[in-house]
Amino acid sequence: MTGPDYDHFCQLVRRRSGLVLTPEKAYLVSSRLAPVARAEGLGSVEALLTKLRTGAPEALLQRVVDVMATHESYFFRDAGPFEQLSVSVLPPLIAARQAQRSLRIWCAACSSGQEPYSVAMILTEMRHLIPGWKLDILATDMSAPILRKAEAGLYNDFEVNRGLSEERRARWFRREPDGWRVSPTLRQMVRFQPHNLLQGSAGLGVFDVVFCRNVLIYFDVDTKRQVLDQLRRALAPDGSLLLGSAETVLGVSDAVEPVPGLRGLYRPARGLARSA
Known part of the structure; x- marks a missing residue:
C-alpha cells in the first residue's frame, strides 16, 4: 500500500496522535481500516484513503485515528510499576503531604481503564495510611470510544482475569450478565477526561504521580521529547513519572532522570523541576 493517499493518511495520523506509521505497517493499516471502510459503504481500504484525502467529515477523521491507536491494557500490567507505586513512591509522598492531606495521580493515555482502576485499588487498600485524604485520579485518553468503555467499568472474563488476582476480583468487581463491573467505590475515585498528549498538560494542574506507560514507543524522537517536557511540567518537584519497561529518556530528554535501581x-x- 503506497501512493499519495497512503502518505496523506500517515501524515494525518501523525499530526493528530503522534503515531508514526512506516511503510512496513501497511498491513496493520489495512486490517484496522477495513471494518471502517465497510461501515462507510466503501468497496476497499484504498477507497477510504482516497475519501480521507479528498474530503471527509471530522467524525470519520477522528474514527480512523482512533482505530490506529493500540489500546492494549490489563490490570496491574507488568506488576513492577504498581509495586514501585506501593513501596517506593507513595510512602515518601504520604510523609511529605501530611499538611495538604491530598494526592493527585494522572494516568495519561489510560486506554480502557485498567491502569487507573489498578491505581485506585492500591490507594483504597492503603486507606489506613491516608484516612480522610482527598484522592484525585485523572485518567485521560484521546479516544472517545475507549474512554466510554473505561468509564463504564465493564470487562469480560478474559479482561478481568488478566493481571487481576481472584482476591481482588472478588473484592472490587461484581458479576453481571454482560461481564464484570468495577465496584462503585473505585469508579467514583477515577475521573475520565478526553485529552491528547500532543496538546500538552496546561489546564490539568500539578500531579504527585504520572503514569504514561507504553505510549512513547509509538512516537518519533521529537514527539517523545515534547511529551516528556510536558509531563515534567505537570509533575510536582518531588513527583514521580512511571514509563513503560521498554521506554527510556536516555538520549531523548533531560527533563526527567531515572531513579537508580527502579526501572x-x-x-x-x-x-529543571518546576517550582511549587
Missing part, C-alpha cells in the same frame, strides 16, 4: 521510574531532573 521505569523517573523524577524531575534537578534544576
Whole structure:
C-alpha cells in the first residue's frame, strides 16, 4: 500500500496522535481500516484513503485515528510499576503531604481503564495510611470510544482475569450478565477526561504521580521529547513519572532522570523541576 493517499493518511495520523506509521505497517493499516471502510459503504481500504484525502467529515477523521491507536491494557500490567507505586513512591509522598492531606495521580493515555482502576485499588487498600485524604485520579485518553468503555467499568472474563488476582476480583468487581463491573467505590475515585498528549498538560494542574506507560514507543524522537517536557511540567518537584519497561529518556530528554535501581521510574531532573 503506497501512493499519495497512503502518505496523506500517515501524515494525518501523525499530526493528530503522534503515531508514526512506516511503510512496513501497511498491513496493520489495512486490517484496522477495513471494518471502517465497510461501515462507510466503501468497496476497499484504498477507497477510504482516497475519501480521507479528498474530503471527509471530522467524525470519520477522528474514527480512523482512533482505530490506529493500540489500546492494549490489563490490570496491574507488568506488576513492577504498581509495586514501585506501593513501596517506593507513595510512602515518601504520604510523609511529605501530611499538611495538604491530598494526592493527585494522572494516568495519561489510560486506554480502557485498567491502569487507573489498578491505581485506585492500591490507594483504597492503603486507606489506613491516608484516612480522610482527598484522592484525585485523572485518567485521560484521546479516544472517545475507549474512554466510554473505561468509564463504564465493564470487562469480560478474559479482561478481568488478566493481571487481576481472584482476591481482588472478588473484592472490587461484581458479576453481571454482560461481564464484570468495577465496584462503585473505585469508579467514583477515577475521573475520565478526553485529552491528547500532543496538546500538552496546561489546564490539568500539578500531579504527585504520572503514569504514561507504553505510549512513547509509538512516537518519533521529537514527539517523545515534547511529551516528556510536558509531563515534567505537570509533575510536582518531588513527583514521580512511571514509563513503560521498554521506554527510556536516555538520549531523548533531560527533563526527567531515572531513579537508580527502579526501572521505569523517573523524577524531575534537578534544576529543571518546576517550582511549587
